[in-house]
Amino acid sequence: MLSLMQTRPLMISSIIKHAALNHATTEIVSRTVEDTIHRISYAAIEVRMRRLVRVLQRLGVQQGDRVGTLAWNGFRHLELYYAAPGMGAIFHTINPRLGTDDIAFIIEDAGDAVLFAETSFVGLIEALAPRTAVRHIVMMTDPANMPEVKLAPNQTLHCYETLMAAADEDYEWPEFDELTAAGLCYTSGTTGRPKGVLYSHRSTLLHAFAVTLPDTFGLRSADRVLPVVPMFHVNAWGLPFAAPMVGAALVMAGRHLDGASLASLMNSERVTFSAGVPTIWLGLLQHLRASGARLDTVKSLVIGGSACPPMLIDVFASEYGVRVDHAWGMTEMSPVGTYNKPKAGEEVLSAAEQRQRRLGQGRPLFGVEMKIVDDTGATLPRDGIAFGNLMVRGHWVCQRYYGDNASGGADESGWFATGDVATLDADGFMTITDRSKDVVKSGGEWISSITLENIAVAHPSVAEAAIIAAHHPKWDERPLLLVVPKSGMTIDPAELLASYAGHVPKWWLPDGVLVVPELPHTATGKLNKLALRTQYGQHFLNNAAE
Numbered sequence: 300m301l302s303l304m305q306t307r308p309l310m311i312s313s314i315i316k317h318a319a320l321n322h323a324t325t326e327i328v329s330r331t332v333e334d335t336i337h338r339i340s341y342a343a344i345e346v347r348m349r350r351l352v353r354v355l356q357r358l359g360v361q362q363g364d365r366v367g368t369l370a371w372n373g374f375r376h377l378e379l380y381y382a383a384p385g386m387g388a389i390f391h392t393i394n395p396r397l398g399t400d401d402i403a404f405i406i407e408d409a410g411d412a413v414l415f416a417e418t419s420f421v422g423l424i425e426a427l428a429p430r431t432a433v434r435h436i437v438m439m440t441d442p443a444n445m446p447e448v449k450l451a452p453n454q455t456l457h458c459y460e461t462l463m464a465a466a467d468e469d470y471e472w473p474e475f476d477e478l479t480a481a482g483l484c485y486t487s488g489t490t491g492r493p494k495g496v497l498y499s500h501r502s503t504l505l506h507a508f509a510v511t512l513p514d515t516f517g518l519r520s521a522d523r524v525l526p527v528v529p530m531f532h533v534n535a536w537g538l539p540f541a542a543p544m545v546g547a548a549l550v551m552a553g554r555h556l557d558g559a560s561l562a563s564l565m566n567s568e569r570v571t572f573s574a575g576v577p578t579i580w581l582g583l584l585q586h587l588r589a590s591g592a593r594l595d596t597v598k599s600l601v602i603g604g605s606a607c608p609p610m611l612i613d614v615f616a617s618e619y620g621v622r623v624d625h626a627w628g629m630t631e632m633s634p635v636g637t638y639n640k641p642k643a644g645e646e647v648l649s650a651a652e653q654r655q656r657r658l659g660q661g662r663p664l665f666g667v668e669m670k671i672v673d674d675t676g677a678t679l680p681r682d683g684i685a686f687g688n689l690m691v692r693g694h695w696v697c698q699r700y701y702g703d704n705a706s707g708g709a710d711e712s713g714w715f716a717t718g719d720v721a722t723l724d725a726d727g728f729m730t731i732t733d734r735s736k737d738v739v740k741s742g743g744e745w746i747s748s749i750t751l752e753n754i755a756v757a758h759p760s761v762a763e764a765a766i767i768a769a770h771h772p773k774w775d776e777r778p779l780l781l782v783v784p785k786s787g788m789t790i791d792p793a794e795l796l797a798s799y800a801g802h803v804p805k806w807w808l809p810d811g812v813l814v815v816p817e818l819p820h821t822a823t824g825k826l827n828k829l830a831l832r833t834q835y836g837q838h839f840l841n842n843a844a845e
């Protein structure tokens with residue numbers, strides 16, 4: 300017997316309709332490319348989003364078309380996040396930090412119908428113009444700040460606010476199948492071409508529901524949310540949907556993500572909650588320490604995207620009274636998969652045991668299932684010790700990649716291989732021990748690069764650390780540690796290695812330490828281990844030969 304309850308489709312537009320009605324005066328604050336502060340309410344932005352649908356229609360965008368964006372976090376980007384899916388088209392966020400070749404590939408692979416770009420990307424747009432079939436390029440600014448852009452003869456340049464001024468706001472948000480594609484984001488894999496992950500209205504809404512829950516972001520209408528994670532990187536972890544869903548204010552940082560800019564925005568806009576990758580918070584911490592500045596209103600920060608250095612959790616709590624939560628996810632998971640908050644019953648654990656728990660990646664959200672398997676696919680025990688390939692499935696996990704020729708994706712039962720190596724324990728806590736391609740395989744035994752990096756970063760002179768699996772004549776691979784000293788400090792390799800004593804088995808100790816001025820990062824701010832392996836992968840072989 301079927302139920303007699305209503306089945307309304309889960310529409311992205313319903314989020315902004317709700318915010319406009321029930322949190323009408325709550326604001327979205329944006330630091331613009333012109334370095335001004337722009338304020339708009341949920342009620343006013345919802346009207347502009349409807350106007351933007353008319354603009355998209357005038358540019359020829361139809362249901363199912365992809366609308367590309369090259370933009371920072373800001374109100375116009377948010378408008379596109381809702382207008383495109385609201386009319387049945389797809390917002391396609393493009394990471395401007397990728398190389399021009401990759402961006403050109405992504406735009407063509409996605410088949411973007413129009414491209415919206417921030418004025419800070421004029422050079423990039425001019426480089427891309429002759430290489431894309433995109434006919435309409437819209438600069439996300441007003442007439443006063445409209446730049447000159449050299450395009451191909453068949454391309455037309457538009458000004459966002461000029462188009463908006465000429466459009467009506469008479470549009471009414473339609474309802475359609477919740478499985479309709481809503482957003483497209485390419486993974487920034489360090490090997491091979493990026494692959495597109497195509498989110499639905501349903502997956503986006505369910506993810507937004509899940510991340511707002513108390514044991515996840517725990518957002519409330521009283522919060523003022525600063526997503527430092529870019530809107531071009533997995534939908535800024537769902538915050539542009541989660542914040543209006545609960546009526547929290549959004550603070551958008553624009554292009555300046557250095558410690559000083561973030562600290563001043565956090566204090567002037569009374570930010571309570573923020574989210575970003577470790578590199579961002581290391582930068583903020585350095586600024587706070589050097590300047591003596593405080594964080595007046597921030598209560599919690601979420602760290603994800605890479606393993607959170609334990610030092611960040613400790614120092615933000617003890618010196619600044621800010622709780623740091625560790626989260627894990629990936630583009631293919633919309634992105635949040637696990638979140639690390641205490642669980643009932645933890646009070647009986649010692650302080651050291653509780654802290655140890657906080658360092659892992661946390662427990663799966665309802666809606667995400669996990670298992671670990673060995674190389675034959677056999678499921679491994681949830682004992683917190685065995686580690687294996689992490690598999691996931693759930694309501695906001697990718698089934699297959701975008702495009703007719705795309706390979707990879709989940710198996711028939713929905714299990715998706717994350718490429719991460721992890722342990723699971725009986726309480727549901729997951730700890731990543733490595734990327735499957737970064738793990739150090741020493742004489743057939745696995746050494747976790749993340750564990751070794753965390754110990755190095757805890758040393759007072761170390762700003763950043765990377766472990767790579769370098770080829771070794773006897774053991775096949777051995778860990779090589781690369782470290783960047785904090786400014787004005789020096790690192791003594793022997794003393795640094797001595798700090799590993801008691802933390803890991805002796806055979807895990809790095810066989811070499813190289814002090815370097817900086818480490819390479821990928822376009823999403825992660826350590827670029829591929830580049831490091833190319834440069835230093837032969838280190839032990841070369842040194843053995845000398």
Ligand code: AMP
Nearest residue numbers: 603604605606626627628629630719731
């Ligand atoms: P991306 O799709 O670019 O977000 O990358 C996803 C990958 O980032 C995951 O598969 C992990 O390897 C890594 N990652 C994300 N969050 C964490 C975390 N908290 N700890 C360790 N690795 C992480």
